Amino acid sequence: MQTRFTPAQLADRDIAVADAILRKCVHCGFCTATCPTYVLLGDENDSPRGRIYLIKDMLEGDKAASPKVAMHIDRCLSCLSCMTTCPSGVDYMHLVDHARERVAETHRRPPGERWLRRLLATVLPNPRLFRLSLWGARLARPVAGLMPPAVKALLGQAPASLPADPPLAPGVYPAQGMRKARVALLTGCVQQVLGSDINAATVRLLNRLGVEVVVSAEAGCCGALVHHMGDRAAAEAMVKANLAAWGKLGDLDAVVINASGCGTMVKDYGFLLRDDPDWGARAARLSAITKDVTEFLSGLDVRVQSPAAEITATVVAYHSACSLQHGQRVRDEPKALLLAAGFTVKEPAESHLCCGSAGTYSITQPELSRQLRDRKAANLEVTGAAVVAAGNIGCIEHIRGGTALPVVHTVQLLDWATGGPRPARL
C-alpha cells in the first residue's frame, strides 16, 4: 500500500512504525474472512482492511479520530485473527494499538462511556477494588434490568461465586525433587480474584514437575487493560513496575504466564519500551524469556504413563484463546499436553474465531460480544465434550456465561491428571 507521510511526520518514530506496517498491506482482503466483526456485521469498515484504511487516513492527515473512526476501532476485538491470516505479515496489532492511542487523545467520548472506561481502568487492575466491586455487583443485581446496557453488562459479568482457594501469597514455592528450573509467575489482577484456583493448580503442577516458582509481591497488572483503552502512559507505568519487581528476583529461567491475554502483553514489553534508554534493554530481555504456561510445560515431561480411568473417560473441548493462538502463536502445545495427560481432546468448529471476551470488550461492546459468545458456546457444545479447557481467564469467565458445560483452565486438568485435585467446577 502506498503511503503519503511527510518527512516531518516520519521523524516521529511511532508514525515511522505505522508507515512500515501500512506499506506491507496489499489490500488482498484475505483477512476479512477470519475477522469476527466482519463475519457478524459484513461492513468493510469493520474488517481489518477497512480499519487499516481508516487508520491510514487518520494518521496521514494528522486528524483527530472522528466518531466514525472511533466506533470502528472500538468494535475491533484486538483478537489478531487477521494477523495469522495475512499472507503479507501486516503487523495489525501495533497499528491498532497506535490508533487506539490517537482515539484516546483526540476523540471526546459521551460522559457515560468516559465514566465506564475510567471505572474499568481503575477497578480491574486493582484486585482489592475488584473484589469489593464484585460484592457491590451482587447487591445491585436484582435491579440490573433498570440500568443502562453497559452497567447491566457489567453486573451480568460478576460471577455468582468465587473459587475457594485463597489468592496466591507472594513467596517462593520450592520444586519437588531435583530443581530443573526457576520461574517467576505472574498471578494477574483479575485472575487473582476470579481464578485463584488456576494459580494454585499452576504452582502445584510446576512444583511437581521440578520447577521452583517465585511470586513477587510487587508485580501487578500486566498493563494490557489500560493499553487496549489507548492509555499508553498508564500502561507503561505498570510495565515498569513489573520489570522492577521481577528484576529483584535474581536469575530466572522464564516468566511464566497462565493468562494468555497478559502473556501477549508481557511478550510485547520489549516493543513498547523500545525507545526508552533506561528500560528498553531490560524490557526486551524480559519479553524474550516470557512463556505461556503451556509453552513452558512443553519443554518438560508431562506424559502420564497409565492415566486413571476418570481421566481417559473425560472428553475435553479445547478453546483456543485468541491471545494464545493468534497473539502468541501457541496452538498445538495445549492440546498435545492434554493428550499426553490421557484426556480425549476435541477441537470445535470455527476455532479461529474469538469468543467475544477480549479484555473489556464484553462490557464496552456487550451485544457483539454476546453474539460471539453464543456462537462459540454452540460450537463447543456440539463436540459432545464434558468439559471445556482454555488458557485465558477472560475467555473462561465469558464462555461460562453462555454454556452449562464446565469451563476450566488447561493447567487445572493437567494438575488433576498428574496427581492434583479434581477441579471443583467438574
Ligand code: SF4
Ligand atoms: S483484531 Fe480481530 S476484530 Fe480486529 S480487525 Fe483483526 S480480526 Fe478483526
Ligand code: SF4
Ligand atoms: S490480509 Fe494482510 S495484506 Fe491482505 S488486506 Fe488483510 S492486512 Fe492487508
